[in-house]
Amino acid sequence: MEIQNILVIFFAAAFTENILLARFLGMCSFLAVSRQVKTAVGLGTAVVFVLAFTAVLNVYVHRLLVHFELEYLRYVAFIIVIAAFVQFVEIVIERFSPVLYYALGIFLPLITVNCAVLGVSLFMLNKGGPGGYGPLEAFAYGAGSGVGWMLAIIAMAGIREKMERSRVPRGLEGPGIALIIAGIMALAFIGLAGVLQPA
Amino acid sequence: MSETLRRLKLTRGYQVFRAGVWDENPVFRQVLGICSTLAVTNLLTNTVVMCAGLIFVLAFSNVTVSALRAHVPRRIRMIVQVLIIAAYVIVVKILLDAYLPEVSEQLGAYVGLIITNCIIMGRAEGFAASNPVGPSLVDGVACGVGYSIVLIAIAFVRELTGQGTLFGAQVLGGWWPAWTIMVMPPGAFFVLAAVIWLARRHAGSDEPAGKN
Numbered sequence: 001m002e003i004q005n006i007l008v009i010f011f012a013a014a015f016t017e018n019i020l021l022a023r024f025l026g027m028c029s030f031l032a033v034s035r036q037v038k039t040a041v042g043l044g045t046a047v048v049f050v051l052a053f054t055a056v057l058n059v060y061v062h063r064l065l066v067h068f069e070l071e072y073l074r075y076v077a078f079i080i081v082i083a084a085f086v087q088f089v090e091i092v093i094e095r096f097s098p099v100l101y102y103a104l105g106i107f108l109p110l111i112t113v114n115c116a117v118l119g120v121s122l123f124m125l126n127k128g129g130p131g132g133y134g135p136l137e138a139f140a141y142g143a144g145s146g147v148g149w150m151l152a153i154i155a156m157a158g159i160r161e162k163m164e165r166s167r168v169p170r171g172l173e174g175p176g177i178a179l180i181i182a183g184i185m186a187l188a189f190i191g192l193a194g195v196l197q198p199a
Numbered sequence: 200m201s202e203t204l205r206r207l208k209l210t211r212g213y214q215v216f217r218a219g220v221w222d223e224n225p226v227f228r229q230v231l232g233i234c235s236t237l238a239v240t241n242l243l244t245n246t247v248v249m250c251a252g253l254i255f256v257l258a259f260s261n262v263t264v265s266a267l268r269a270h271v272p273r274r275i276r277m278i279v280q281v282l283i284i285a286a287y288v289i290v291v292k293i294l295l296d297a298y299l300p301e302v303s304e305q306l307g308a309y310v311g312l313i314i315t316n317c318i319i320m321g322r323a324e325g326f327a328a329s330n331p332v333g334p335s336l337v338d339g340v341a342c343g344v345g346y347s348i349v350l351i352a353i354a355f356v357r358e359l360t361g362q363g364t365l366f367g368a369q370v371l372g373g374w375w376p377a378w379t380i381m382v383m384p385p386g387a388f389f390v391l392a393a394v395i396w397l398a399r400r401h402a403g404s405d406e407p408a409g410k411n
Contacts, residue, residue, distance in 0.1 A: 122308035183388030
């Protein structure tokens with residue numbers, strides 16, 4: 001039962017409640033870094049990784065804050081955890097895997113201000129039973145949200161690569177047309193709404 | 200009168216203000232901060248509250264970043280800016296919880312997400328970190344106002360067409376088939392795209408072709 005619930009949380013976060021297309025988070029980097037599939041994959045991987053682990057860390061941070069009745073400090077605490085984690089990951093990757101560092105390096109600092117990361121940590125608080133998500137559920141939710149975001153940005157990059165030669169009306173070039181594509185993708189994702197209901 | 204007006208137009212304050220509201224409008228020029236643009240614009244009331252909060256945070260974080268700019272080492276300036284912004288967002292959240300609990304409930308996590316609204320970081324880093332306090336305040340308010348105008352326009356269209364209401368009051372009668380899609384996520388994308396299109400066509404796109 002437990003494992004099934006975890007899977008439901010994962011798939012619901014990735015598809016029915018897609019963080020990008022249904023919650024509008026991470027739009028800025030979505031529009032800026034979706035011109036090539038290769039870079040989209042790089043940024044997507046980094047986001048999945050950071051989201052999954054910061055969600056777990058923030059579960060513990062939130063429990064600590066609740067314990068000391070300092071809940072109003074959660075914004076500051078979460079953003080510090082995220083920034084510190086990103087910095088830490090950057091140092092570790094640089095030390096142990098220079099190849100990965102060059103692939104992800106430039107994207108990591110961007111992630112600190114990616115609203116999807118803070119968003120997942122904040123949305124998480126209103127989910128699950130009393131006391132919110134446990135670490136395992138948070139991991140599933142974070143990873144699922146990241147995978148959903150990655151799917152959306154890769155699909156968008158693929159479409160934009162194909163559109164390179166299309167004639168787009170002036171003024172609609174760049175972000176304008178990207179938003180219309182995103183709208184059509186969001187329409188498709190609405191079809192999935194309500195299919196999965198995490199307990 | 201026209202003389203005073205002309206002289207007013209030459210002041211630094213006016214130029215910074217104009218840049219923030221129109222020439223460098225955060226939404227349709229720089230396409231920044233659109234996460235919340237899209238998420239909160241299905242109802243006008245929520246949008247207005249969100250905009251007020253954003254202008255407050257933007258103005259005060261700009262002032263604070265500007266005032267501290269000589270004392271913050273360059274290497275850690277980003278984290279300092281984020282903390283300053285987060286502190287003001289907490290103030291907004293507490294005020295909302297106290298005076299507008301219903302709206303606060305509906306906005307939920309999006310109030311907290313003002314912290315990662317790229318506009319605020321962008322202005323702190325791009326303007327306040329290298330300008331005196333006065334112009335930074337004007338810049339913060341101007342960008343906030345420029346952002347709010349676009350957001351309120353989008354919310355107006357979405358609430359009117361999606362539910363036939365404005366600020367929750369029935370405006371269009373029963374003959375109006377509510378376009379539910381407009382209050383759902385795709386409607387937000389389409390309306391924002393239309394706004395960007397109109398604004399850029401009207402002003403003449405001065406971006407070099409091919410630039411994102």
